[in-house]
Amino acid sequence: MLFLSQFANALVIGTLYALMALGLSLIFGVLKLVNFAHGESMMVGGYLYYLLATSFIVHLLGLPLIVALVATVPVIFFFGIILEKLFLRSAYERKTVRFDEYVILVTFALGIFMQNLALPLFGPYNRQAPAIFKGRVRIGDLVIAGDRLTGAVIAFVVIGLLFFFLYRTYLGKGLRAVAQNPNAASILGIKVPKMRGMAFGIGLSLTGIAGALLGPIFLVNPVMGVPFAVKAFVIVVLGGMGSIKGTIVAAYILAMVEIFGSIWLPDPTRALAYKDAYGLMLLVLTLLLRPQGLFGEKERRA
Amino acid sequence: MKQLSIFVFVGAAACYPIFFRDYWLYVAIIGLYYAILSSSWAMLAGQVGIISFAQAAFAAVGAYTSAILVIRLEVPIAVGILAGAGSAAIFGFLIGALTLRMRGPYLALTTLGFSEIFRIFLTAEFELTRGSYGLKVPLLFDGNKVYLYYIGLGLLSIGLLTLMGILNSRVGLFLQAMREDEDGAATRGVNTVYYRLYAFVVTSAFAGLAGGYYAHVVGLVSPRMSLISEMGLILAMGIFGGLESLLGAALGAIILQGLTEYLRVFEEWRLAIFGALVLFTLRYTPEGMLPKIYELANLLWRRSLQMMKSGSN
Amino acid sequence: MLQIVGIAKHFGGLQALSDVTVSFGRGEFVGLIGPNGSGKTTLLNCITGIYRPDAGAIRFGKAELSGLKPHKIFQLGIGRTFQISKVFNRLSVKQNLSIPALTEGRLDREAIDARTRDILVTIRMEHLAETPAESLSGGQKKLLEIGMIMMTDPQFLLLDEPFGGVHPELKKQLEGYLCELHRSGKTIILISHEMPSVFRICERLVVLDRGVLITEGSPDEIRADERVINAYLGGNNEA
Numbered sequence: 001m002l003f004l005s006q007f008a009n010a011l012v013i014g015t016l017y018a019l020m021a022l023g024l025s026l027i028f029g030v031l032k033l034v035n036f037a038h039g040e041s042m043m044v045g046g047y048l049y050y051l052l053a054t055s056f057i058v059h060l061l062g063l064p065l066i067v068a069l070v071a072t073v074p075v076i077f078f079f080g081i082i083l084e085k086l087f088l089r090s091a092y093e094r095k096t097v098r099f100d101e102y103v104i105l106v107t108f109a110l111g112i113f114m115q116n117l118a119l120p121l122f123g124p125y126n127r128q129a130p131a132i133f134k135g136r137v138r139i140g141d142l143v144i145a146g147d148r149l150t151g152a153v154i155a156f157v158v159i160g161l162l163f164f165f166l167y168r169t170y171l172g173k174g175l176r177a178v179a180q181n182p183n184a185a186s187i188l189g190i191k192v193p194k195m196r197g198m199a200f201g202i203g204l205s206l207t208g209i210a211g212a213l214l215g216p217i218f219l220v221n222p223v224m225g226v227p228f229a230v231k232a233f234v235i236v237v238l239g240g241m242g243s244i245k246g247t248i249v250a251a252y253i254l255a256m257v258e259i260f261g262s263i264w265l266p267d268p269t270r271a272l273a274y275k276d277a278y279g280l281m282l283l284v285l286t287l288l289l290r291p292q293g294l295f296g297e298k299e300r301r302a
Numbered sequence: 303m304k305q306l307s308i309f310v311f312v313g314a315a316a317c318y319p320i321f322f323r324d325y326w327l328y329v330a331i332i333g334l335y336y337a338i339l340s341s342s343w344a345m346l347a348g349q350v351g352i353i354s355f356a357q358a359a360f361a362a363v364g365a366y367t368s369a370i371l372v373i374r375l376e377v378p379i380a381v382g383i384l385a386g387a388g389s390a391a392i393f394g395f396l397i398g399a400l401t402l403r404m405r406g407p408y409l410a411l412t413t414l415g416f417s418e419i420f421r422i423f424l425t426a427e428f429e430l431t432r433g434s435y436g437l438k439v440p441l442l443f444d445g446n447k448v449y450l451y452y453i454g455l456g457l458l459s460i461g462l463l464t465l466m467g468i469l470n471s472r473v474g475l476f477l478q479a480m481r482e483d484e485d486g487a488a489t490r491g492v493n494t495v496y497y498r499l500y501a502f503v504v505t506s507a508f509a510g511l512a513g514g515y516y517a518h519v520v521g522l523v524s525p526r527m528s529l530i531s532e533m534g535l536i537l538a539m540g541i542f543g544g545l546e547s548l549l550g551a552a553l554g555a556i557i558l559q560g561l562t563e564y565l566r567v568f569e570e571w572r573l574a575i576f577g578a579l580v581l582f583t584l585r586y587t588p589e590g591m592l593p594k595i596y597e598l599a600n601l602l603w604r605r606s607l608q609m610m611k612s613g614s615n
Numbered sequence: 616m617l618q619i620v621g622i623a624k625h626f627g628g629l630q631a632l633s634d635v636t637v638s639f640g641r642g643e644f645v646g647l648i649g650p651n652g653s654g655k656t657t658l659l660n661c662i663t664g665i666y667r668p669d670a671g672a673i674r675f676g677k678a679e680l681s682g683l684k685p686h687k688i689f690q691l692g693i694g695r696t697f698q699i700s701k702v703f704n705r706l707s708v709k710q711n712l713s714i715p716a717l718t719e720g721r722l723d724r725e726a727i728d729a730r731t732r733d734i735l736v737t738i739r740m741e742h743l744a745e746t747p748a749e750s751l752s753g754g755q756k757k758l759l760e761i762g763m764i765m766m767t768d769p770q771f772l773l774l775d776e777p778f779g780g781v782h783p784e785l786k787k788q789l790e791g792y793l794c795e796l797h798r799s800g801k802t803i804i805l806i807s808h809e810m811p812s813v814f815r816i817c818e819r820l821v822v823l824d825r826g827v828l829i830t831e832g833s834p835d836e837i838r839a840d841e842r843v844i845n846a847y848l849g850g851n852n853e854a
Contacts, residue, residue: 034407087585100406104353105541106584108410112534113577120570226530230418233411277422280415287412288400472717479703479714485665486701488685490763491718495684 006259008142012152014255016214018248019155020228021235022162023207029179029242030199031088033103037111038207038232039225043118044079045208046215046224048072050129065132069154072212073205080204083110084197092196111225118222131216151213158209159248162202166244175199179242207232227276234283240296249294254279305466307549312459319448326563327447331519333559334454338461338512340539340555341548342505345465348545349474350501351481353406355533356397356413357509359420360390362527364510365517366424366431369439372518379442383514390510391503398502402495414530421528436524439517450519457515458552461508465548468504477501531573538580544590554592616641616802617662617771622671622681624657631657632826635671639804644797646817646834647806650847653823655806656698659773663695664688675771686718694769698776698806700756702763704749708740711748711759716766730766737792738762754781761792771802778809790816814838822846 020042027035035041052068087110091102131147132154166172177185178195186192211225218224235254239246261278286293319327343357364386372382397416401409424431431437443449468474476497479487488494517523526532536555543554558576565572579591587594617639624632632654639645647655660666662673664685673680680688694715703711709731716727735741738758743751751759757777764772777793778786790812797803797816807813813820814834821831824846830837837843 034411036407036410087581090585098351101347101351101353102584102588104407104410105347105537106581108355108534108537109541109577109580109584112531112538113574113581115531116573116577120574230415233414237408237411274422274426277419280419280422283415284400284412284419287404287408291404291408475706475710475714475717478706482703482705483701485685486697486703487714489663489665489689489695489697489701490715491686491689491767492714493684493686493718 005142005144008139008144009148010255010259011252012144012148013259014252015152015155015159016148016210017231017235017255018251019159019206020210020214021232021239021247021251022159022244023203023205023210024232024236025239025242025244025247026175026206027200027203028236029244030175030203031084031196033088033107034233034241035203036104036108037114039227039229040111040114040118041076041204041207041225042211042214042228043220043222043225044114044204045072045076045211046129046220047118047122047127048075048208049212049215050127050220053130065130069132069209069212072208076208077201077205080201081197083204084200088196088200089193092193111229115222115225122222124222126219126221127215129212129215129220145217147216151217154213155210158206162206163244171198175202230276230283231279234279234286236293237283237291238286238293240293243293243295246293246295254282257282305463308459308462308466311549311553312455315455316452319451324447327451329559329563330556331447331450331454332516333556334451334458335512335516335519336536336539336555336559337458337552338515339509339536340543341458341462341465341552342508342512343536344540344543344545344551345469345548346501346505347540348547348551349469349481350477350498352498352501353410354397354413354502355410355530356417357505357536358530358532359413359417359528360394360506360509361513361516361532362420362424362523362525363393363506364390364513365523365527366437366513367510368514369437369517369523370430372440373437379440379518383511383518386514386517387507387511390513391507394502394504394506394509395499397506398499402498417528417530417533421525424525424528431525434525436522436526439521439523441521442515442518445521454515454519457511461511462548462552465504465508469548473497473500535573535576538576541580541583542591544593546589547593550590550592554590557592616676618672618674619658619662620672620674622658622661622673623669624654624661624666625669630826632661632668635823635826635828637821637828637831639802641802642797642800644793644803644816644818645805646813646820647804647823648808648810648813648820648837648843649823649829652825653846654826655823656775657826658823659695659775659804659806662688662773663693689715689769690719692769693771693773694764694767695773696757696760696764696775696777698779700753700760702748702751702756702759705747707745707747708735708751708759709744712762712766715763719767721767727766734762734765737765739788753779754785757781757789758785761789765796770800771804772796773804775806776808777805778807778812786812 023041024035024038027033049068049072052071053065087106088103091099133146133150135146137144137146137149166176174185174190174195175198177188177190178192182192214228231254235250236247238253239250257278258275318330322330339357339361343354346352346354367389368382368386371377371385372379397413401412404412425433442453476487476492479492480494480497484494513527539555539558540551542558543552544550562572565575568575583591619635619637622632622635635658647658649655657666661668662680664680664683668681671681675691675693678691703714712731712734713727716722716730722730735744738761740755740758748756748759757779761777777789781789793803794816805813805817817834819831820834820837822829822837822843829842829846830840832840
């Protein structure tokens with residue numbers, strides 16, 4: 001019985017993790033860079049939802065909270081487009097600048113900047129964002145927290161929309177084309193810089209939505225993104241950089257490892273403290289033993 | 303990178319305590335700590351081309367090693383600090399060995415992972431480290447700031463001269479060749495495994511040295527030393543001061559540390575301002591803001607000399 | 616001198632080399648040819664230690680090469696150039712040249728400087744000594760790579776497309792260097808698509824196609840060989 005409820009829990013959390021990691025995966029796939037500001041992007045989504053959900057507009061007009069969630073999307077999307085244009089565009093155009101080093105430094109710096117902007121703006125306190133659906137849900141003998149379940153359902157829907165977008169729409173196919181071969185895509189008439197901006201915007205949006213969904217569950221504060229960023233990195237590396245399928249599979253694996261892993265360690269307090277470390281160790285192990293992850297491609301040299 | 307500039311800098315810095323005491327001297331001491339971290343990190347990032355996010359963690363390794371040895375085994379402080387450098391070097395070797403086949407973001411991620419794992423370890427192992435309370439540590443020279451300053455300056459000088467010496471030797475050339483093209487370097491005879499480890503060991507040893515120094519200057523070591531935001535600060539200092547110049551990175555640290563104090567008015571917005579500064583530097587003057595300022599100053603100086611000449615004609 | 620026995624190498628689903636066995640004698644000048652994707656560069660990468668072969672052995676004199684690190688293979692006296700020039704971009708031409716000599720460790724600083732100056736004269740790039748390698752044209756980078764090889768005088772040379780994208784004047788110059796190097800006793804394996812040059816200067820040709828060694832022989836033999844013609848043109852001979 002315990003096993004079943006933990007398993008259900010892992011499925012729910014896994015879906016949320018998948019949404020959270022897909023943004024990172026998409027950005028890597030199309031722009032070929034690891035967004036070290038990933039955690040902070042979640043934080044932005046978390047705060048945005050919190051502000052919109054607790055703002056007068058929503059209260060006054062009595063709108064359902066889901067509106068607040070949907071409203072965060074265009075904001076973050078444009079935020080992403082602006083960031084890409086401001087900081088990343090130049091790296092693609094000036095090929096003499098060492099691309100790899102630059103993008104690591106600039107995305108890391110962006111993350112630190114956003115974190116330290118949020119701290120004075122919002123204070124280091126935890127905020128409770130209102131959950132879209134509170135309470136508990138009974139499915140047979142299982143009891144699952146309502147906010148987690150709704151979060152997972154919404155995440156599932158968003159992931160579904162993403163797949164539809166990527167595989168059934170022209171823009172989505174354009175993104176996949178740029179991911180596979182930017183030069184060929186450009187020759188075929190696809191505006192590659194625009195695609196890159198769009199990918200970054202979409203990637204941040206996915207991450208932001210994840211932040212908005214996780215906010216009510218795990219509390220919103222300026223550093224909320226850090227542990228999740230770590231998990232996202234683990235997932236993307238384990239699944240294979242640039243592989244959407246891999247990301248989703250790995251998300252569920254991580255959720256399982258976290259939930260069932262805590263049961264293994266005998267000492268409960270130590271186990272809790274090290275909980276976040278499991279993912280890190282999984283990350284380092286993967287990078288050492290199978291850097292291409294489960295579904296990624298091995299790099300070819302010379 | 304000239305040895306001369308270092309001597310000029312050290313000469314000027316040696317006069318500092320004549321004019322500044324107590325509070326500002328303490329600020330400078332902390333600045334020296336960051337200068338060692340910043341310049342050693344810059345060497346790895348700028349000259350060797352390896353971006354590591356573990357520098358702050360290595361400092362923490364040095365600090366805690368020294369702290370534990372001095373408190374538990376009553377080892378003299380100087381020995382503790384050296385041991386700190388040694389243990390950081392060992393960790394540096396391990397990380398270097400682990401990341402031998404990794405490039406770019408994968409390597410950065412691994413170092414980030416190590417940094418966080420270490421911080422969690424420090425917080426969790428209460429028996430050993432008193433967790434987030436930290437360990438109280440005896441001070442060097444009973445906290446005499448003037449002595450502490452000169453020791454810090456000495457350590458920084460040793461660091462800069464050593465690293466610069468390496469960079470100016472054939473080893474430096476090999477490291478740069480590896481940065482440009484690792485396979486190409488190996489094919490031309492560079493033992494890339496050896497020199498990668500070499501770079502890691504040397505830069506992490508100095509980080510550990512700085513950490514040990516810091517421990518006995520501040521009197522307290524805490525897991526906060528290994529926070530990613532500490533790494534962010536080191537990164538900001540290095541980028542601001544210029545990755546390609548060790549002295550630049552060191553100066554960048556000292557200047558930003560000084561700015562930290564001046565910006566106390568803005569207290570909580572300080573780090574955001576630094577962040578914006580770093581982003582601006584990366585985007586528009588990626589070789590560093592200090593080198594750019596130096597260039598501009600040079601230009602202005604030459605222009606005014608020209609004007610004076612034509613004026614007298 | 617160099618014996619390659621049963622070398623195989625695969626990448627994911629692609630078998631780049633299958634059971635390749637070939638020998639190269641001291642002082643030979645051999646052309647390694649074959650259509651694109653036939654595994655020529657992969658073979659070179661296996662010899663110089665950049666790839667580790669999945670199977671087989673590579674013997675150089677008494678040493679077994681497969682499994683050795685590239686820098687060790689360099690120390691044994693094997694020099695190599697790359698299809699896409701691997702020069703050290705932000706280092707000057709002079710620094711680029713000095714690196715192989717510095718790693719070899721045989722000469723002291725002064726001797727290395729002197730030799731660098733000689734090589735710069737030979738490849739006619741004295742005026743570019745302090746220029747960063749990234750500012751060089753494609754052809755100049757190829758020349759620089761040749762220069763880097765000449766610095767330590769290796770006995771065995773592996774040249775991957777040294778004529779790639781180089782204009783005719785420079786090609787003649789390069790051909791001249793290679794013949795001279797050969798005359799001075801060096802063993803050279805040359806990969807190239809420049810058929811006129813290859814047929815002109817190589818004594819023997821080895822032909823690969825899709826990872827398999829299909830034939831070897833003198834230029835005249837190869838020119839007339841149906842299998843080679845088919846490999847390049849694919850299917851029935853329409854020439």
